[in-house]
Amino acid sequence: IKLLIEEAFRRSAQVDANRITVEAQGGEVTLRGRVPTWTERDEAQHTAWSAPGVTRVNNEITVGSI
Numbered sequence: 001i002k003l004l005i006e007e008a009f010r011r012s013a014q015v016d017a018n019r020i021t022v023e024a025q026g027g028e029v030t031l032r033g034r035v036p037t038w039t040e041r042d043e044a045q046h047t048a049w050s051a052p053g054v055t056r057v058n059n060e061i062t063v064g065s066i
Contacts, residue, residue, distance in 0.1 A: 001029060004051045014043040020061060022048070027055030034062045 002024040009017035020033035029048050035041050045059045 001027065001051055001053050005029065005048050005054075008047045008051065009044065012043065012047055015040055015047060019066070020044055027053050028058070029054055029056065030058040030060060032060045034064060034066060036063070036066050038063050 002022050005022045005024070006017060009015045009020060009022075016035065019035055020031055023030040023032070029051075031044055031048055035044070041059065041061045041063050044061060045057055048054060048057045048059075
């Protein structure tokens, strides 16, 4: 799951994959990092939910200047 999400981040024009780390244990995913906008944070969460097998997303990404 982790690799699927990281690859999806790299393909996304709205998410900077270099600013976000992904941890996965079973179907539970935790996102961490810092992004400049709420839109990017929300898109990262949406992208994570789109991966097959994801049952929970803990979005710990903070928003602020980079």
